[in-house]
Amino acid sequence: MSWSDNSDNELGFHVERSTDGIRFVRIGITDANVNQFEDSAAAEGRNYHYRVRAFNEYGFSGYTNTVEAIVEVVEDAIGQPLEDSVDFEREFTNAMIGGTGMLGSYVTDEETNAHLISASGPGFRPYEDVLGYAYKEVEGDFRIVAKVTDIESQVSYNKAGLMVRQSLSPDSRHAAITLNDRGRYLAVWRDRDGEHDVGRTVVSSRRSGYVSVEKSGDEITLKVSDDGSRWSTVVRREIRFEGPFLLGIVMSAGSEDYLSEALVTILSDSANGPGEVRHPTQGEAQSGQESDAEGLTGAVIGPLAEEGLYLFDEETNLHAISAGGPGYQPYDDVLRFAYRKVSGDFRYVVQVHDFDLNGLFCRVGIMVRNSLERDSAHASMNFNGRGQFEGIWRSRAGQRDATGVMACGGDPYLAIEKKGDRIELLGSTDGESWRLLYAPDIDLSEDFLLGIVLSGYYTDTLVESIVEELSLD
Known part of the structure; x- marks a missing residue:
């Protein structure tokens, strides 16, 4: 078989074969700039379907069109087996x-x-x-x-x-x-x-x-x-x-x-095996650098048994966050928190895209908080494991927290709006029509923390979620 080589940056081509035109198996790999392949394993008299795609270090191209062939004679086939089709020098x-x-x-x-x-x-x-x-x-x-x-x-x-x-x-x-x-x-x-x-x-x-x-x-x-x-x-x-x-x-x-x-x-x-140290190419990974997402700092409040982690994807503006319990507590919280320092009034809106929970009392949401102290004053708007909007707040440091819930019934959008000392906790199922859950007065300092919060439940199991920031005004 042969195909047109329309790319100039491939490492090679995958050749795939099927007996029904639906389920394909890769049967060979060629070098770059090759445009033909012979199937040495094809059986005489069988009907086959073939397709090809290019690959390089970034991934795969789309497939060619599928062609159908009936094999009449296989004794003269000269195709090479998969293992011998490429002969790069190997470090591994x-x-x-x-x-x-x-x-x-x-x-x-x-x-x-x-x-x-x-x-x-x-x-x-x-x-x-x-x-x-x-x-x-x-x-x-x-x-x-x-x-x-x-x-x-x-x-x-x-x-x-x-x-x-x-x-x-x-x-x-x-x-x-x-x-x-x-x-x-x-x-x-x-x-x-x-x-x-x-x-x-x-x-x-x-x-x-x-x-x-x-x-x-x-x-x-x-x-x-x-x-x-x-x-x-x-x-x-x-x-x-x-x-x-x-x-x-x-x-x-x-x-x-x-x-x-x-x-x-x-x-x-940097391992001392054969070969030289390889460094990032084309502006990709910066080896050795460790930092948090732009604008947010990942933190742990209290002694989490499973700290999880926090990741940010600039391309999609999605925040991935995970942690184990026990989560919000009456006086001393244990939470995963990704935050930024802010001041003054604001309106902060997010959408929860994915929530992989481990119990009914798990929560993911957004929170405004005075500090990272466990008993800090705070207010949070959450989506919980029972499919409800849930507000949780502590008006002053050291006080017992308070909570309230509201049915969700759709995709969870969450918002917090600060107007002086008044903190409005809002929920929506479409990002346009908003319902006010609670509006407590919270004793916040001039500069405070605002961001994404995750509250687990069981101490030995991770809770995971993906949250998209929509606006911060």
């Missing part, structure tokens, strides 16, 4: 961890340091993993940063990212930070060989993102970022890795029947 060794999966292709472009990895198998498991892993042996401390550009599969629960691991044994100790096909970051770790692993999911606002693994002594830090410059720590654990150990790109497929694939671009790598 591709391997399968566990015995029930299938190792797919592994292609890397040394100019951009983009890695295309594919595998099948159940993925991360409680005691024995089944993973695709492109790795190198390293020793000592390191920081590695990567961008997960795209994740493709016919099944859900795929994950791709970075992993440090003691060995290729399925029950080896490890720490991994990944992005899954539903746009959520997932940290997975096993402190000791043979132990049950632990996972922590963090809500995100997009299907591509940046991940980082750092090792300093026995301390492993897993971080994520939606833009490559503002980083949030998901997990910091003490895991003892004895050198040499393994570091690289991991693919957790979620199924033994289908290959999953992802593009992972290494942006910075």
Whole structure:
């Protein structure tokens, strides 16, 4: 088969085949600037459907039109098998961890340091993993940063990212930070060989993102970022890795029947394995920089058992926030709060897009607050786990808080308006028609805090939400 090469920046082309024109499987990868492929595995007399798409370090093009062909003779086919179709110099060794999966292709472009990895198998498991892993042996401390550009599969629960691991044994100790096909970051770790692993999911606002693994002594830090410059720590654990150990790109497929694939671009790598340190290209991730979103500072009020994190996506203006309980308390709050310092009167409006709760008493919303002290005066307008608007306020520091609820019945829009000492808490289901819930008088100082708040319920389970800021006047 042949196709027109209409791009000038591809790393290569994917060739896919189907027997019914609906369910396609990738059968080959070509180099850049190639426009033909011969299917050496096609069976004589069978009817097949084919399609092609280009790929580079940023993702995939659209598919070509689908063509249908009946194979008459296959003995003369000269197509190359998948594993031999590209011959880049490789820094990493591709391997399968566990015995029930299938190792797919592994292609890397040394100019951009983009890695295309594919595998099948159940993925991360409680005691024995089944993973695709492109790795190198390293020793000592390191920081590695990567961008997960795209994740493709016919099944859900795929994950791709970075992993440090003691060995290729399925029950080896490890720490991994990944992005899954539903746009959520997932940290997975096993402190000791043979132990049950632990996972922590963090809500995100997009299907591509940046991940980082750092090792300093026995301390492993897993971080994520939606833009490559503002980083949030998901997990910091003490895991003892004895050198040499393994570091690289991991693919957790979620199924033994289908290959999953992802593009992972290494942006910075200070590990002492083969190859030079890679630095960010084309203005992408700024390795080593850690800060909060523009205009908002992520903070924790009180001793959260699960601190979660806060992420901001400038492109979409979406704020992802997560935390465990216990949340609002009568006298001493325990909350995740992303805030800015403001003064004077204002009107602040947001929309809640996603609320992944763990109990009826979880809340996400907006809050004006005098300080980060647990007993501070505050007023908040929330959407709770019972599907209600809920206002919570404490008129003065040290007082018991008060609360009131109102039915929602639609998409939650939240607003707080300050008029002198009067704080109006408002809710809407369309962002246009507003209902006043309460208007308490709050003792605020000249400069105070305003932002997005999340209140969990259970101390050992994360609550997650995505909130969009609509206006601040």
